[in-house]
Amino acid sequence: MEMLIQGLLNSLEPFNILVLVLSMAGGVIVGTLPGLSATMGVALLVPLTFGMDAAAGLLMLGGMYVGAIYGGSNSAILINTPGTPSAICTTFDGFPMTKQGKSGQAMSAALYASAIGGLVGTVFLLVATEPLARFSLRFGPPELFWLAVFGLTIIASLSDGNVIKGLLSGFIGLLMATVGVDLVTGHDRFTFGVDGLSAGFNSISVMIGVFAFTQVLVLIDEDEHYVAKPQTEKGVLKNTIKEITKNHSINLMRSSIIGTIVGIMPGAGGNIAAFVSYNTAKSVSSHPETFGKGELAGIVASESSNNATVSSSLIPLFALSIPGSPVAAVLMGGLLSQGLTPGPKLFQQAGDVAYTFIMGMFLANILLIVVGALGMKVFARVLNVPSYYVAIVVAVLAVIGSYAIRNSMMDVIVMFVSGVIGFYLFKIGLDSGSFILGVILGAIIEKGFSQSLSMASASSIGHVFFGRPISMVLIALCVISIITPYVTKKRRAIRSSQLEGDKIS
Amino acid sequence: MKTWNTLRFNYLICVMSYILAAIFWYASRDIISPANIYPRMILIGISFLATLLLITTIYKQKRHTDEISETTKPLAKVNNKRVNILIVGTMLYLIAMVYIGFYVTTFLYLMILMYGFSEQKNKIVALKVFLSSFVVDALIYICFWTFLQVPTPVGLLL
Secondary structure (H helix, E strand, O other): OHHHHHHHHHHOOHHHHHHHHHHHHHHHHHHHOOOOOHHHHHHHHHHHHOOOOHHHHHHHHHHHHHHHHHHHHHHHHHHOOOOOHHHHHHHHHHHHHHHOOOHHHHHHHHHHHHHHHHHHHHHHHHHOHHHHHHHHOOOOHHHHHHHHHHHHOHHHHHOOOOHHHHHHHHHHHHHHOOOEEOOOOOOEEOOOOOHHHOOOOOHHHHHHHHHHHHHHHHHHHHOOOEOOOOOOOOOHHHHHHHHHHHHOHHHHHHHHHHHHHHHHOOOOOHHHHHHHHHHHHHHHOOOHHHOOOOOHHHHHHHHHHHHHHHHHOOHHHHHHOOOOOHHHHHHHHHHHHOOOOOOOOHHHHOHHHHHHHHHHHHHHHHHHHHHHHHHHHHHHHHHHOEHHHHHHHHHHHHHHHHHHHHOOHHHHHHHHHHHHHHHHHHHOOOOHHHHHHHHHHHHHHHHHHHHHHHHHOOOOHHHHHHHOHHHHHHHHHHHHHHHHHHHHHHHHHHHHHHHHHHHHO | OHHHHHHHHHHHHHHHHHHHHHHHHHHHHHOOOOOOHHHHHHHHHHHHHHHHHHHHHHHHHHHOOOOOOOOOOOHHHOOHHHHHHHHHHHHHHHHHHHHHOHHHHHHHHHHHHHHHHOOOOOHHHHHHHHHHHHHHHHHHHHHHHHHOOOOOOOOOOO
């Protein structure tokens, strides 16, 4: 308890607050720009922490992480281009709200949900680090395989128009994710003699192409003067917080907890958390037909869950010395460079640093509302700029963003080609959300599948894939997730026919 | 007309899916088992879904029903001239940046396409476009090169 209070007091020191605010502001910018990831932002800051006090250095990295994951929602909402993969689900309802002139409400919802999600994740980091870390170890390859498949079942609820086309788009995405060196044999696969494809299609490049460059083509094709009408209403943040508290608090808490649980699993990240939370929010909603058309609950689910993963992804690192995500691995490097070894002994050997960091993460999520609110005003100005200016600048950002991933022109070409193909394919009815889901989850699904097959050589395939308790729960959730949209649709049809019958009688 | 368009696109999707599955199946013959199990399962899935789409499309055509996409503009109404200018312009930009350098080509790309897509074309608009391109290019340079130290393709110039 003494350590906790000391950590709180340390985090409230003016220098630490300044470090948090500046790194978060930088994080918001990094997150907003497509292609610049939270990992890159945190990695860029690590050298700056060498000359700093250990706690302040870690707070700087934590602030960047929080800001970057939230920042992805700004571009997702304003120009239909997720700044980070974890903001993909935010585009589903965020951009339609912008088109309806409700950009301020959408951005406010994303900001508030991100802050609350982050706070919930940090509560678990503080009070349940060890039990949750032990639970995460029960997630082997079969469980991760089913978790990713569960994320993929969102396709059933995304594709309201034609489920077959949605599934087909998802399968094509899965196929694209198989290009490159095979995980089992180490041989090139589906590269068709192109050396540059040996490393596979980078999922971030494909995402930038499918969302950002396709959106550039859409803006040029539509030839409208502005992207959308900006929302200039005063007190929009306050009103949105009131509305979320009144109508979406259960969704907010549920999605934050889903994000926390998904975040602790090594390999799963903010994108899976957002897919699962969005799917759940839609499945349990009394009006699922409004999702994808500008539903506030969709943004709340997506943003609260992805920011909840920020703190929870550090749980395996703090408790077991296992970095569960790329950012956690970079943070581990930061800790080691300060002479601190992450793991169970961290709290005994350097409790002041560990608790300052955890209490600082609480503070970061509270300060996020202030930093984000200021950022919102700046970013929303993009809606006052003619759409052809926005389109060309986004095209340039898409190029530099995809090049920055691996300093490779191949990634830029992949981005450009997937953007052009995406534009035409989606015009003929294939679904971009389902396709990108397949590309992003494909690597996790294949890894889980291949490792499970290897495990199955020692016992039966049936037991490995279907007989483990957590897998059975996840399989049941997959079935429920696929069936729910059909049941809801059927119920709606029966209800409307009953209403019509009542009117006639 | 609308019904025929969407259904015709469904046939196109089916044909493209079959071709994609056939090409990848042929390429998968060199992959050693068990590494080929997962990609082949996906290819079977694609073929199955394409067949399902074909059957439902034929059924819909017979019953004269159709799903209507509210979010996308039909392909027939795409503004081909503007879209093609952007695609070709971007292709030239990507080629030029390798030889000339990222920041110089970005300035030219921004200036030419922003002016090209402008509704009005006069000296004031040209000046606005020139200044906007310069400011955007400078901001990208400061943000990416100076602060984030993100490498960009370097050619003969910057």
